[in-house]
Amino acid sequence: MTRRPFEQDRPVPGPERPEAPSGGEPRAARKPAPPEAPVRMGRRRFLGGALAGGAGVVALGAMGERLAGGAQPAVAVQSSPSVPAAHQWAMVVDLRYCNGCKMCTTACETAHYLHADQTWIDVFTMTNAAGENYFMPRPCMMCEDPPCVPVCPVSANFRTAEGITLVDQSRCIGTRICMNACPYQARYFNWGNPRPAPRQPFPQEPSWPVPQVKGTVGKCVFCAAMLPSGKVPECVAKCPMGVLYLGDLESDVAVNGLGATVKLSDFLAENDAVKFKESYGTHPRCYYIPGHGQDLETDTETA
Amino acid sequence: MSDQQASVPSPLDDGVRAREDLRSAAMRPVLERQRWWWPAVVVLGAVVVLGVVAWAVQLADGLGVAGYNDQAFWAVYEADLVAFIGVSYGGAVVSAVLRLTKATWRAPLTRIAEATALVTLPVGMLFIVPHLGSPQRIWELAWPPYWNLSSPILWDFFAVSTYLLATAVFFYLPLIADLPVAAERLAGRPGLRARCCRLLYRALGGAHEVSVPRRRLIEGSIGLVAIMVIPMAVSVHSVLSFAFASSSRPGYLETIFPVYFVVAALYSGIALVVLTVAAARRLFHLEAFIHPRHFVRLGFLLVAFGAAYLYLTFTEYLIDGYSGTSGLAAWVRQDLTGRYWVPFWFYFVAAGVVPLVIMMVRRARTMGGVVTAAGLVVGALWVKRLVIVIPPATEPLVRSPLAASGVLTGDWGTYHFTWVPISITLAATAAVPLLLLVLFRFVPILPIAEMEELESYEEELAEAVEITARTPQPSPRGAASRPLIPPASACAPATLTTATTPPGRLGSPPGDVGGLAPGRGVAFGWPR
Ligand code: SF4
Numbered sequence: 129m130t131r132r133p134f135e136q137d138r139p140v141p142g143p144e145r146p147e148a149p150s151g152g153e154p155r156a157a158r159k160p161a162p163p164e165a166p167v168r169m170g171r172r173r174f175l176g177g178a179l180a181g182g183a184g185v186v187a188l189g190a191m192g193e194r195l196a197g198g199a200q201p202a203v204a205v206q207s208s209p210s211v212p213a214a215h216q217w218a219m220v221v222d223l224r225y226c227n228g229c230k231m232c233t234t235a236c237e238t239a240h241y242l243h244a245d246q247t248w249i250d251v252f253t254m255t256n257a258a259g260e261n262y263f264m265p266r267p268c269m270m271c272e273d274p275p276c277v278p279v280c281p282v283s284a285n286f287r288t289a290e291g292i293t294l295v296d297q298s299r300c301i302g303t304r305i306c307m308n309a310c311p312y313q314a315r316y317f318n319w320g321n322p323r324p325a326p327r328q329p330f331p332q333e334p335s336w337p338v339p340q341v342k343g344t345v346g347k348c349v350f351c352a353a354m355l356p357s358g359k360v361p362e363c364v365a366k367c368p369m370g371v372l373y374l375g376d377l378e379s380d381v382a383v384n385g386l387g388a389t390v391k392l393s394d395f396l397a398e399n400d401a402v403k404f405k406e407s408y409g410t411h412p413r414c415y416y417i418p419g420h421g422q423d424l425e426t427d428t429e430t431a
Numbered sequence: 432m433s434d435q436q437a438s439v440p441s442p443l444d445d446g447v448r449a450r451e452d453l454r455s456a457a458m459r460p461v462l463e464r465q466r467w468w469w470p471a472v473v474v475l476g477a478v479v480v481l482g483v484v485a486w487a488v489q490l491a492d493g494l495g496v497a498g499y500n501d502q503a504f505w506a507v508y509e510a511d512l513v514a515f516i517g518v519s520y521g522g523a524v525v526s527a528v529l530r531l532t533k534a535t536w537r538a539p540l541t542r543i544a545e546a547t548a549l550v551t552l553p554v555g556m557l558f559i560v561p562h563l564g565s566p567q568r569i570w571e572l573a574w575p576p577y578w579n580l581s582s583p584i585l586w587d588f589f590a591v592s593t594y595l596l597a598t599a600v601f602f603y604l605p606l607i608a609d610l611p612v613a614a615e616r617l618a619g620r621p622g623l624r625a626r627c628c629r630l631l632y633r634a635l636g637g638a639h640e641v642s643v644p645r646r647r648l649i650e651g652s653i654g655l656v657a658i659m660v661i662p663m664a665v666s667v668h669s670v671l672s673f674a675f676a677s678s679s680r681p682g683y684l685e686t687i688f689p690v691y692f693v694v695a696a697l698y699s700g701i702a703l704v705v706l707t708v709a710a711a712r713r714l715f716h717l718e719a720f721i722h723p724r725h726f727v728r729l730g731f732l733l734v735a736f737g738a739a740y741l742y743l744t745f746t747e748y749l750i751d752g753y754s755g756t757s758g759l760a761a762w763v764r765q766d767l768t769g770r771y772w773v774p775f776w777f778y779f780v781a782a783g784v785v786p787l788v789i790m791m792v793r794r795a796r797t798m799g800g801v802v803t804a805a806g807l808v809v810g811a812l813w814v815k816r817l818v819i820v821i822p823p824a825t826e827p828l829v830r831s832p833l834a835a836s837g838v839l840t841g842d843w844g845t846y847h848f849t850w851v852p853i854s855i856t857l858a859a860t861a862a863v864p865l866l867l868l869v870l871f872r873f874v875p876i877l878p879i880a881e882m883e884e885l886e887s888y889e890e891e892l893a894e895a896v897e898i899t900a901r902t903p904q905p906s907p908r909g910a911a912s913r914p915l916i917p918p919a920s921a922c923a924p925a926t927l928t929t930a931t932t933p934p935g936r937l938g939s940p941p942g943d944v945g946g947l948a949p950g951r952g953v954a955f956g957w958p959r
Pocket residue numbers: 225226227228229230231232233251263265366367368369370371372
C-alpha cells in the first residue's frame with residue numbers, strides 16, 4: 129500500500145474501489161449508456177478526430193455520433209451497461225519462479241484447440257544484463273488502451289466492460305492490421321484450417337473462440353467464458369510453479385494455480401511490479417514481477 | 432483502312448488529310464484486329480486463369496499456402512496492393528497535372544495514360560481479395576453499421592473507391608467528344624463487336640456531334656476533375672500508408688510514410704505510362720503522333736520523381752539508422768546489410784541510380800533509354816514495396832531494443848514465396864495489358880478531339896502544309912531523305928511506313944532533348 133508504481137495509469141484505484149461502489153468513479157460510471165464506454169480511449173479519439181477532420185468531402189452525418197462513441201462492439205458486452213462491471217481482470221506474472229516448462233502454452237493450446245504455433249501465451253527465453261537466461265510468459269496484455277481495437281475496419285475487435293479485449297471471429301475479415309498494431313505480438317492468425325474441436329459447452333463466441341475460424345485472428349481471451357463460473361484461466365490453473373496469477377482490480381485480489389491468494393495492490397507494490405512496454409501508452413493489465421535483475425525493456429530474447 | 436481512305440474526298444486538302452490520318456490512327460485498334468491480338472489475349476488470359484486457380488487454392492487451404500505466418504503477417508499481397516494502385520498514378524500525372532500546367536505535348540499520351548490508370552486501379556483494388564483472410568465477408572467493408580471510422584483500412588477503402596470513380600470519370604469526359612468520330616467510323620460495319628461498340632457509344636452519350644456549348648461544359652468539367660483528382664490521388668496513397676504507419680513497429684511507424692508512398696506511386700505511375708505508351712506506339716503504329724521527344728520529356732518527369740524518392744529513402748534510413756533507438760537500428764541493419772540487402776540495393780541501383788544516369792548522359796537520353804529506365808523502375812519499385820512491407824512485419828517485438836542496436840538476436844520471422852502469390856501477382860500483371868488490349872478494341876487510342884482542337888495543332892498544321900508544298904514528296908521508304916517533320920501528307924495512311932523509321936530519328940533533330948529550348952513553344956508532337 130505504501131508504493132504503487134502502477135497506479136498512476138490505472139483509472140480505477142484498486143483498493144479504494146470496494147468502499148465506493150457507485151457514483152463518481154471515473155471508469156465504470158463515466159458514461160452510462162453505451163456498453164463500450166470503457167473503450168473510449170485517447171488513441172481512438174485521436175485517430176477518429178484526425179481522420180474525420182481530413183475527410184471533409186465525405187458527409188459524415190450520422191457517423192459523427194459513432195465517432196464520438198467509438199465503434200460499436202461486434203457483440204453485446206456481457207455486463208449490463210448501466211451497472212459498473214463487477215470485475216476488472218488482470219494478470220500477474222511472477223518472473224522469479226518461471227522455469228520455462230511451457231505448460232501454460234500447452235494447456236492453453238489444449239483447451240482452445242490451437243495449432244502448436246498459436247502460442248496465445250508464449251514463453252520467451254530472455255537474457256538479462258548479466259547474461260543469464262530467464263523465461264518470460266506473455267499472454268495478451270488486455271491493454272486498457274488497446275491499439276489493436278481502433279484499427280479494425282469492421283469493428284471485430286472490442287473490449288468488454290470487464291477489461292477483456294476480444295475478437296469476434298464471425299465478423300473478422302482477416303486484414304491482420306490488428307496484428308500490426310499490437311506491440312506485444314500477442315495476436316495469431318488462422319493461416320489454415322483450425323484444429324478440429326469436439327462439441328463445446330459454449331457456442332463459438334468471442335469469449336470462447338473454440339474452434340478457431342480459418343482466415344481470422346485469434347488471441348488470448350483470459351478464458352473469458354470460464355471466469356463467471358469462478359474458474360481461473362487454463363494457463364493459470366496449469367502452471368506448476370504458481371507463476372501466473374489471475375487478478376481482479378475491482379476486488380483487489382489475485383490467485384494462482386497453486387491456490388495462493390494475495391491482495392493484488394500490495395503484492396504488486398511490495399514486489400515492484402512493472403508493465404511491459406509501458407511507454408507505448410497501452411496501459412497493459414498484465415503485471416510482471418521481476419526477480420533477478422530483469423529489465424523487460426532492455427533484456428534480450430534468445431532465439 | 433482502305434475504305435477509310437476511299438471515303439476521303441478526292442480533291443485532297445492537306446489539312447483534311449492529316450486530320451483524317453489522326454482519326455484513322457486513333458481508330459485503327461478498334462477497326463482492325465492486329466494479327467497478334469488473339470494470341471496475345473489467349474496467352475495473357477491463361478496467365479490470369481492460373482492466378483484465379485491459385486486464389487481458389489488459397490481460398491480452400493487458407494493464407495498459409497501463400498507463405499504467410501504469424502511473424503510475416505503482411506507480405507506480397509500488401510506490396511502488390513500498394514504497387515498496383517501506385518502505378519495507376521501515371522494517369523493522374525499525365526492527364527491532370529500536365530493538363531493543369533498546360534503542357535500541350537501531353538495530348539497524344541492522355542488517352543493511353545488514363546486507360547492505364549483505369550485498368551491498373553481496379554486490378555490493384557482486387558488485391559484486397561487475396562489479402563483478406565476471410566474474403567467471403569468483404570461486404571462488411573461496405574456495411575455502415577460495422578464501420579469503424581478510426582481504422583485506416585476503412586479509409587483506404589473509401590479513398591480508393593472514390594479515386595476509382597474519379598478515374599473513370601476522368602477517362603470518360605475526354606472520350607465524349609471522340610465518340611461521334613468513332614461512331615461514324617464504325618457506321619455500317621457488320622459484326623457483333625461493331626454492334627457492341629455502337630451500343631456502347633450510344634450508352635456513353637456520344638452518338639452524334641457534340642455541340643459547342645456542351646463541348647465547353649465538358650472542357651470545364653475536365654478541368655474541375657483534373658483539379659479534384661490530384662488531392663484524391665494524394666489521399667489514396669497517404670491513407671494506404673497509414674495502415675502501415677498506425678503501428679508501433681520499427682520500419683512502419685514512420686512520419687515520412689505518406690509522402691514516401693505518394694512519391695513512389697507517382698514515380699512508378701509515370702514509369703508505367705512510359706511502358707504502355709511505348710508499347711502502344713509500336714503495336715498500333717502511332718509513330719507519327721508519339722515521338723521520341725515525348726519519351727524524353729516523360730523521362731525528365733520520371734527522374735524528377737526518382738530523385739525525390741531516392742532522397743526520401745535516404746532521409747528515412749539515415750535518420751532511423753542514426754537514432755539508434757529500439758528496433759529501428761535492427762530494422763535498418765536488416766535492410767541494408769542483413770537478410771534484405773539484395774532487394775534493397777537492387778532497388779537502389781535499378782530505380783535510384785540507373786534512371787538518373789540515363790537521363791544525365793546525353794547519349795543515353797533516347798526513347799530506348801527512357802523505356803529501359805521505366806522498365807527498371809516498375810520492377811524495382813515492386814521489389815522496394817516488398818522491402819517496405821516484409822522486414823518490419825517479421826521483426827520480433829518481444830526483445831530488447833538495446834540489444835538490437837548491437838547484435839541481431841531475437842527471432843526474426845521469414846516470408847517464403849510460394850507458387851500461389853507468384854501466380855496471383857503474375858495474373859494481375861497480365862491482366863493489365865489484357866484489359867488494355869480489350870479496352871482499345873472499343874475506344875479510340877488517341878484523344879481525337881483534344882488533339883484536333885489544340886491550337887498549336889492548327890498552327891503546326893498550317894506550317895506543315897507549307898513545308899509540304901516546298902518539299903518534294905519523299906519516297907515511302909526513303910527514311911534517310913525524309914524531312915525532319917513528317918509533313919501532313921506523310922501522315923496519311925498510305926505512308927504509315929514511318930514505322931520503319933529508326934527510333935530516335937523521327938522526332939527530334941540531333942541534340943534536341945525534348946524541344947525545351949527557349950522560343951520553341953510546346954507543340955503536342957509535331958517536331959520542328
Ligand atoms: S507453465 Fe508456469 S512455469 Fe511453465 S512456462 Fe508457463 S508460466 Fe512458466
